[in-house]
Amino acid sequence: MPLKDGEIITLDYEGRTDGILFDTTLEKVAKKEDAIVENRKYSPITVVIGEGRLVPGLENNLKQAKIGKAIEITIAPEEAYGARDTKLIETMSVAKFRRVCPDAKGYVGEEITMDGRPGTLANVYGSRVRVDFNPPLAGKELVFKYTVKAIVKKPVDVIHSLFTMEYPADEDFEVKVEKGVAQIKLPERTKFDVNWFQAKYRVVAAIRKHTKVTDIEFLEHYEGTKPEKKEKKTTKKKTVKKKTSSKKEK
Numbered sequence: 001m002p003l004k005d006g007e008i009i010t011l012d013y014e015g016r017t018d019g020i021l022f023d024t025t026l027e028k029v030a031k032k033e034d035a036i037v038e039n040r041k042y043s044p045i046t047v048v049i050g051e052g053r054l055v056p057g058l059e060n061n062l063k064q065a066k067i068g069k070a071i072e073i074t075i076a077p078e079e080a081y082g083a084r085d086t087k088l089i090e091t092m093s094v095a096k097f098r099r100v101c102p103d104a105k106g107y108v109g110e111e112i113t114m115d116g117r118p119g120t121l122a123n124v125y126g127s128r129v130r131v132d133f134n135p136p137l138a139g140k141e142l143v144f145k146y147t148v149k150a151i152v153k154k155p156v157d158v159i160h161s162l163f164t165m166e167y168p169a170d171e172d173f174e175v176k177v178e179k180g181v182a183q184i185k186l187p188e189r190t191k192f193d194v195n196w197f198q199a200k201y202r203v204v205a206a207i208r209k210h211t212k213v214t215d216i217e218f219l220e221h222y223e224g225t226k227p228e229k230k231e232k233k234t235t236k237k238k239t240v241k242k243k244t245s246s247k248k249e250k
Helices: 027-032 056-062 094-100 155-166 195-210
Strands: 008-017 020-024 045-048 070-075 089-093 111-114 117-125 128-132 142-151 174-178 181-185 215-219
Touching: 008 155, 020 027, 045 155, 056 070, 056 142, 089 094, 094 128, 155 174, 155 181, 155 195, 195 215
Parallel strands: 181 215
Antiparallel strands: 008 020, 008 045, 008 142, 070 142, 089 128, 111 117, 117 128, 174 181
């Protein structure tokens, strides 16, 4: 049966353009291609069918996929990241570039953010630089190999998957659902990660949309101050030494 909009699946994939790997969920593939991303946890991703989080060509193809079957497809730019737009390529002086991007290293291919827009330093010539604000894969034909691993159905698994979809967690965490109440014991990193405060509202919205739980509780654990053990005072018995008098013999 085809997958339906709203169904939650786990997915492994590898994506290439011009024969070069640009992304994968498989660690063995990344190692083989010498493309390991440091500190990344390689595992299947969670996808909600029909939410538009994947390029259109891949998402449309997913609906016909069978669980466990490996599929390879080629996607035209129009069904991927679109055609390249020359209006999104800007030329400016090196002085302006340095002023707007003071932390940039200035090498061709560097990914930068300028006035809130992500871009790539495309060229440097003389006193001028060219910055490309097109998505890096715009105008590219993409080849995907993918396998739908499973359809997520159990409430606990659904909530766990939705949480990691909105807030990727490298460490494991606990989820319980009892009498319509979802309890999520938060990963340790949420205690000091400022991104969690924004992700929390997306997590709540996703759980509300895709589950029937009535309440959502986030649990945090902190160790308190442990009371110091009091040493027992021992009373020492005073020993009275008896003086012995020795009589001199007459």
